[in-house]
Amino acid sequence: MLRLENISLTVNNNGESKDILNNINISFVPGKLYGITGPNGGGKTSIAKTIMGIFKPNTGSIYLNEEDISDLDVAERAKKGIAYAFQQPPRFKGLTVEDLLKIARPDIETMEMRKTIRDVGLCPEDYLARDLGPGLSGGEMKRIEIAQVLTRNAEISIFDEPEAGVDLWTIQRLIFAIMQNFKTRPDATAIIITHNENVLPLCDEIIVVEDGEISAIGKPDEVWSLIREEIECQRRNECRGEMLNEIQ
Amino acid sequence: MKFNSLDWELLGAITELNELPKGAINIRKDGEAIVRNSSPNITISSFIDKPGIIVEIKPETKDESVHVPVLLTNSGLKDKVYNTFIVGENADITIIAGCGIHNESHADSAHDGIHEIIVKKGARMKYIEKHYGQGKGKGKRIFNPTTIIRVEEDGVAELEMVQIEGVDDTIRPTTAYVGKKASLTIVERLLTHGEQKAESDVKIYIEGEGGAAQILSRSIARDTSEQVFRAAMIGQTECLGHVECDSIIMGNAKIKAVPELVAESADAVLTHEAAIGKIAGEQLIKLMSLGLTEPEAIDTILEGFLR
Numbered sequence: 329m330l331r332l333e334n335i336s337l338t339v340n341n342n343g344e345s346k347d348i349l350n351n352i353n354i355s356f357v358p359g360k361l362y363g364i365t366g367p368n369g370g371g372k373t374s375i376a377k378t379i380m381g382i383f384k385p386n387t388g389s390i391y392l393n394e395e396d397i398s399d400l401d402v403a404e405r406a407k408k409g410i411a412y413a414f415q416q417p418p419r420f421k422g423l424t425v426e427d428l429l430k431i432a433r434p435d436i437e438t439m440e441m442r443k444t445i446r447d448v449g450l451c452p453e454d455y456l457a458r459d460l461g462p463g464l465s466g467g468e469m470k471r472i473e474i475a476q477v478l479t480r481n482a483e484i485s486i487f488d489e490p491e492a493g494v495d496l497w498t499i500q501r502l503i504f505a506i507m508q509n510f511k512t513r514p515d516a517t518a519i520i521i522t523h524n525e526n527v528l529p530l531c532d533e534i535i536v537v538e539d540g541e542i543s544a545i546g547k548p549d550e551v552w553s554l555i556r557e558e559i560e561c562q563r564r565n566e567c568r569g570e571m572l573n574e575i576q
Numbered sequence: 577m578k579f580n581s582l583d584w585e586l587l588g589a590i591t592e593l594n595e596l597p598k599g600a601i602n603i604r605k606d607g608e609a610i611v612r613n614s615s616p617n618i619t620i621s622s623f624i625d626k627p628g629i630i631v632e633i634k635p636e637t638k639d640e641s642v643h644v645p646v647l648l649t650n651s652g653l654k655d656k657v658y659n660t661f662i663v664g665e666n667a668d669i670t671i672i673a674g675c676g677i678h679n680e681s682h683a684d685s686a687h688d689g690i691h692e693i694i695v696k697k698g699a700r701m702k703y704i705e706k707h708y709g710q711g712k713g714k715g716k717r718i719f720n721p722t723t724i725i726r727v728e729e730d731g732v733a734e735l736e737m738v739q740i741e742g743v744d745d746t747i748r749p750t751t752a753y754v755g756k757k758a759s760l761t762i763v764e765r766l767l768t769h770g771e772q773k774a775e776s777d778v779k780i781y782i783e784g785e786g787g788a789a790q791i792l793s794r795s796i797a798r799d800t801s802e803q804v805f806r807a808a809m810i811g812q813t814e815c816l817g818h819v820e821c822d823s824i825i826m827g828n829a830k831i832k833a834v835p836e837l838v839a840e841s842a843d844a845v846l847t848h849e850a851a852i853g854k855i856a857g858e859q860l861i862k863l864m865s866l867g868l869t870e871p872e873a874i875d876t877i878l879e880g881f882l883r
């Protein structure tokens with residue numbers, strides 16, 4: 329179980345301090361698939377980065393199976409079983425897809441590596457030897473990023489907008505790959521940060537993050553109707569009016 | 577044969593050989609040729625008036641290679657050598673050159689190689705040159721290779737120049753002439769650390785119509801090392817030329833990259849790309865999130881970059 333207790337995060341932005349997360353408390357239990365959603369800039373990626381150890385919170389603690397991992401660095405958390413698929417995966421000139429998968433899991437067998445690449449909708453013959461430099465498209469980078477987290481079979485896997493920049497034909501396939509990987513491992517927890525309304529209903533629980541806080545948490549049908557209402561309401565009232573005004 | 581384990585170590589580092597290959601080979605150690613074999617298609621002979629060798633590859637020779645490594649193990653030695661390679665028409669050949677210096681003393685060891693390469697009409701050549709230095713002495717390990725290459729009509733040449741370890745000082749002028757419909761690629765890989773200095777000065781003249789040339793340089797400068805990279809692409813006719821230099825800078829190192837494009841014809845298409853930067857924080861974090869420590873992540877990024 330992964331538990332975030334009273335997590336607050338402030339960053340220093342050009343000399344000005346900026347509050348990003350405010351008193352976040354959540355528990356992620358094994359065997360569940362979580363969806364995190366909410367408006368742009370709400371703090372979803374910041375939560376993921378705080379779990380991975382990339383961001384250090386100002387207050388609060390993080391526990392993995394009741395062990396306090398707050399002081400562990402990124403690599404140590406990775407070794408403890410946390411994996412994070414970046415929203416914007418960085419490129420590496422000179423490293424191939426195969427190199428990266430082998431770093432993600434040094435003992436990976438060729439067959440499994442090929443299968444994972446196929447699972448994310450890419451052809452192993454074409455892609456394993458490809459350089460992770462500027463020659464890969466954004467969507468390709470994204471799929472490789474997901475493949476890499478899948479190969480790790482981590483206890484906690486976080487996918488940050490796996491659907492972003494990925495074509496309509498492949499989104500279903502990616503989600504299926506994530507679900508498959510997770511379903512075969514009853515002790516695993518998967519967290520998907522997403523804006524996709526086809527993905528959210530598949531989750532066991534949805535967490536809505538707004539302005540650095542958790543504004544709602546619950547089963548998809550409960551939370552989904554809340555979000556719907558809010559969006560509808562916005563559409564009817566302010567936005568439409570404002571937009572029309574601007575157009576005129 | 578006058579080989580000891582140190583010689584093999586140096587040979588391994590520059591040529592990846594662990595036994596003498598069949599075919600043409602010339603090994604120069606401390607100023608003299610200790611191994612020389614010609615093959616039916618490749619003759620190696622000495623210059624009469626100066627130190628060095630002439631390697632002649634017969635026309636139409638296919639899929640052969642020739643090794644011409646140089647070893648310096650006598651400290652304080654300054655070795656100057658002239659090597660000429662003539663690749664006959666329509667031949668297809670790989671030349672493996674390179675130099676390894678072992679210096680345990682406080683006197684400088686230097687190797688100045690002057691290489692002249694002629695790739696005749698329709699021939700294909702790949703030339704690989706690795707430089708490697710080792711030894712704990714305070715004496716410097718210095719390489720100053722000068723290369724002049726001419727690629728004749730329809731010829732295809734690729735030069736791969738690698739210097740990854742242990743070379744204190746290097747100045748490397750390269751001048752190339754590219755003929756009609758010929759093509760030349762120069763790939764450079766360079767790593768400097770400590771107080772090392774490296775200077776590379778490449779000039780490519782594309783003289784023949786339809787000629788193409790590119791320089792692809794990747795380098796890493798660590799500690800307080802300094803690098804200067806000058807690359808001039810001179811297009812004298814309808815041609816394609818591209819210069820690319822990409823560097824990672826670390827510590828208190830200095831890198832100067834000067835790409836230069838000179839078009840002497842309205843039909844010359846010349847481009848360049850140059851980038852110098854440190855390792856991106858995102859890259860380190862990505863690899864650490866896969867379980868690598870920070871030093872391991874740095875090594876992985878650097879190794880990949882120079883591959």
Ligand SMILES: Nc1ncnc2c1ncn2[C@@H]1O[C@H](COP(=O)(O)OP(=O)(O)OP(=O)(O)O)[C@@H](O)[C@H]1O
Binds near residue numbers: 340348374375415
């Ligand atoms: N390193 C940083 N420095 C300054 N501000 C930051 C930094 N990282 C994030 N922020 C700010 O924190 C807030 C939350 O960002 P975060 O990336 O967590 O949002 P998000 O919910 O993932 O948004 P999106 O849906 O657009 O991905 C934003 O206002 C963002 O500008």
Ligand SMILES: [Mg+2]
Binds near residue numbers: 372373374415
């Ligand atoms: Mg985000």
